[in-house]
Amino acid sequence: MNIQEIAKLAKVSVSTVSKIMNGKDDDISEPTRKRVLKIVEEQNYIPYAKYRMREGMGNRLVGLVISGENRYYGALVAMVEKALQERGYRLVVDTVWGMDQEGLEEAVEQLWKRGVIGVLVNAAFAVSHLPENCKAVYFTETEEFDQRQQNTFYFQKYEAGRLAAEAVLEKGHTKAGCILLETEQDILKGVEAAFRERQLPEGNLVYYLGKDREDIREKGTAFCMANDVSAMICGNPEIVGMALEYAGKTGIRVPQELSLICLEEQDVLEYMAGGIASVKYPLQQMMTSAVHHLLQMIMEKKECEIARKFHPGLQKRGSIRRNEEGQRGGKIVVVGSMNVDIVIEGVRIPVNGETHIADNILIMPGGKGGNQAVGVGKLGGRAYMVGRIGKDADGKMLFKGLTDCGVYMDGVEFDDQLSSGQAFVHLDREGENTIVVYRGANGSLDGAQLERHGEVFQNAKYCLLSSEISMETIRAAKKHCRINQTEMILKPSALEEIEEDILEGIDYLVPNEKEMEQICPGSLPLEEKADRLLASGVKNVIVTLGKQGSYLKNKEHSIYFPSAPFTAIDSTGGADSFISAMAFSLSEGNGLIYSMIYATYAAGITVTRYGVQEAMPDKKTIGIYMEEIERKYKEIKETIGRREQEK
Ligand code: RIB
Numbered sequence: 001m002n003i004q005e006i007a008k009l010a011k012v013s014v015s016t017v018s019k020i021m022n023g024k025d026d027d028i029s030e031p032t033r034k035r036v037l038k039i040v041e042e043q044n045y046i047p048y049a050k051y052r053m054r055e056g057m058g059n060r061l062v063g064l065v066i067s068g069e070n071r072y073y074g075a076l077v078a079m080v081e082k083a084l085q086e087r088g089y090r091l092v093v094d095t096v097w098g099m100d101q102e103g104l105e106e107a108v109e110q111l112w113k114r115g116v117i118g119v120l121v122n123a124a125f126a127v128s129h130l131p132e133n134c135k136a137v138y139f140t141e142t143e144e145f146d147q148r149q150q151n152t153f154y155f156q157k158y159e160a161g162r163l164a165a166e167a168v169l170e171k172g173h174t175k176a177g178c179i180l181l182e183t184e185q186d187i188l189k190g191v192e193a194a195f196r197e198r199q200l201p202e203g204n205l206v207y208y209l210g211k212d213r214e215d216i217r218e219k220g221t222a223f224c225m226a227n228d229v230s231a232m233i234c235g236n237p238e239i240v241g242m243a244l245e246y247a248g249k250t251g252i253r254v255p256q257e258l259s260l261i262c263l264e265e266q267d268v269l270e271y272m273a274g275g276i277a278s279v280k281y282p283l284q285q286m287m288t289s290a291v292h293h294l295l296q297m298i299m300e301k302k303e304c305e306i307a308r309k310f311h312p313g314l315q316k317r318g319s320i321r322r323n324e325e326g327q328r329g330g331k332i333v334v335v336g337s338m339n340v341d342i343v344i345e346g347v348r349i350p351v352n353g354e355t356h357i358a359d360n361i362l363i364m365p366g367g368k369g370g371n372q373a374v375g376v377g378k379l380g381g382r383a384y385m386v387g388r389i390g391k392d393a394d395g396k397m398l399f400k401g402l403t404d405c406g407v408y409m410d411g412v413e414f415d416d417q418l419s420s421g422q423a424f425v426h427l428d429r430e431g432e433n434t435i436v437v438y439r440g441a442n443g444s445l446d447g448a449q450l451e452r453h454g455e456v457f458q459n460a461k462y463c464l465l466s467s468e469i470s471m472e473t474i475r476a477a478k479k480h481c482r483i484n485q486t487e488m489i490l491k492p493s494a495l496e497e498i499e500e501d502i503l504e505g506i507d508y509l510v511p512n513e514k515e516m517e518q519i520c521p522g523s524l525p526l527e528e529k530a531d532r533l534l535a536s537g538v539k540n541v542i543v544t545l546g547k548q549g550s551y552l553k554n555k556e557h558s559i560y561f562p563s564a565p566f567t568a569i570d571s572t573g574g575a576d577s578f579i580s581a582m583a584f585s586l587s588e589g590n591g592l593i594y595s596m597i598y599a600t601y602a603a604g605i606t607v608t609r610y611g612v613q614e615a616m617p618d619k620k621t622i623g624i625y626m627e628e629i630e631r632k633y634k635e636i637k638e639t640i641g642r643r644e645q646e647k
Pocket of ligand 1: 337339340341365366367368371422423435437468572573574576612
């Protein structure tokens with residue numbers, strides 16, 4: 001490449017290129033100068049020895065000062081060398097043992113004498129006296145440096161520790177072990193912070209800081225693992241190996257009884273015990289950026305940045321299992337919709353031809369299926385979601401909302417083509433609502449997906465079905481339920497009419513008054529309509545009546561239940577809350593009458609707050625009303641007893 005070609009590529013005159021190369025570029029604008037230098041650099045154009053020498057670029061050598069004790073010494077040197085070679089530069093390494101100001105200055109000085117054009121320094125503090133014109137970029141694994149310090153690239157091992165701990169805590173583990181080398185206090189601090197945030201007692205984190213490999217093998221693994229932990233955070237793959245060895249000897253199954261995560265990604269983890277999850281340090285991104293930045297500083301003669309932070313990431317593998325301890329009741333599968341709810345709050349719900357100004361718009365996670373699964377999860381039950389969401393931000397938000405509430409998401413798939421479902425909820429000032437649902441990805445949940453996740457139905461006690469998904473999918477779900485002797489609870493919503501075979505064999509049908517009207521149109525009293533449904537093969541008909549409570553009809557009973565003493569501000573999802581709480585209570589072995597009272601309170605609490613999933617009660621909240629629930633149960637039992645005597 002000659003100067004004419006460089007000028008052509010940069011769309012400038014030859015004399016402009018010449019001026020820049022000769023340093024006589026005061027009248028050239030900064031963007032033009034940058035553009036030309038970028039092309040010179042990319043094309044490896046080196047005819048101007050004078051320019052290169054003047055700029056300290058004579059021999060295209062770059063220095064690296066690195067601690068010999070750095071655990072990633074080899075990997076870091078290789079990464080820097082590769083990044084430099086790709087840009088036509090060579091690497092000179094100076095290894096130091098023990099990091100102090102004097103040692104660093106000496107190392108940089110030596111490299112400078114050997115003709116490097118700049119240095120990368122593995123230290124958290126800047127070198128006080130750099131040779132004149134010597135550019136330096138720092139890289140480190142801690143945030144403990146003067147934040148005004150320029151040109152420093154870093155990530156925090158603290159953050160890595162925190163990420164690993166969060167990965168196990170999120171899966172319901174409350175007691176974990178952590179084995180690190182004693183030089184890794186930073187990581188431990190991150191792990192401790194995650195445990196503190198969850199307000200877990202101090203003793204729930206059992207840690208060991210080993211002097212070396214032998215120390216950990218002799219004492220560390222036994223110390224942590226004999227402490228009845230359900231998860232282990234291991235500092236590196238060798239420690240994972242030791243944990244696996246200990247587990248093998250003591251008969252602990254990984255991951256069924258012990259989840260594992262490693263604080264250092266290595267390929268070998270892929271092959272250990274079927275794949276060990278890890279935290280990946282951002283070494284590659286950090287070093288490539290540091291190299292590019294240093295070369296840019298040299299080329300463009302400027303110090304650009306202060307510190308730039310990189311973040312560790314999670315490498316997911318199957319070694320972290322959900323900890324079921326603390327969850328109660330039988331397995332509940334939920335097959336249904338997940339939507340983003342757009343709640344439009346106004347004076348009243350508009351009718352034909354009206355235009356209203358909204359008081360407020362709220363965006364919240366919803367969908368009958370998602371709501372029901374969250375309802376079960378929040379009460380401490382075992383909810384397994386089967387559904388479909390879009391591969392979009394809404395989908396991610398919905399997925400996270402459910403996992404945060406302890407719902408198992410094995411049966412959930414992301415749709416490549418369709419966006420996540422949406423529901424437009426009109427809410428009036430009395431708390432009443434109407435809903436229009438756009439199915440989106442929910443519409444493509446089909447029998448094939450259920451087949452792919454058939455194991456989710458195994459041992460399931462209850463299956464919650466709702467009809468914002470296709471009838472075919474409900475039929476397919478019913479098939480799985482029959483095979484697994486799973487009782488079915490169906491919420492018949494968003495229907496114009498219902499085909500008879502859908503109702504056949506349903507254990508609990510839970511419509512509201514409007515839905516009851518759609519399924520059984522006509523002027524018959526509610527009790528008689530319920531009888532008709534029983535005749536078409538439903539075992540229990542439960543009609544939710546809003547402020548009026550609910551009604552149960554089955555072979556033995558015809559009972560009205562009063563509502564709970566709460567004032568509704570948003571009735572959306574009240575029935576989802578009712579159904580999930582009823583299913584949870586039934587799955588714990590309680591009877592239907594008790595479960596309906598429990599469900600009435602759960603729904604009552606839900607409608608006192610906006611939204612659905614956030615509004616649903618958790619164990620603690622419903623716990624406040626347990627005495628009242630027991631009292632109501634006694635009263636209703638007594639009424640039933642009296643009625644039976646009167647018969
Ligand atoms: O039952 C309430 C739900 O119905 C809302 O969350 C909305 O998404 C619709 O599915």
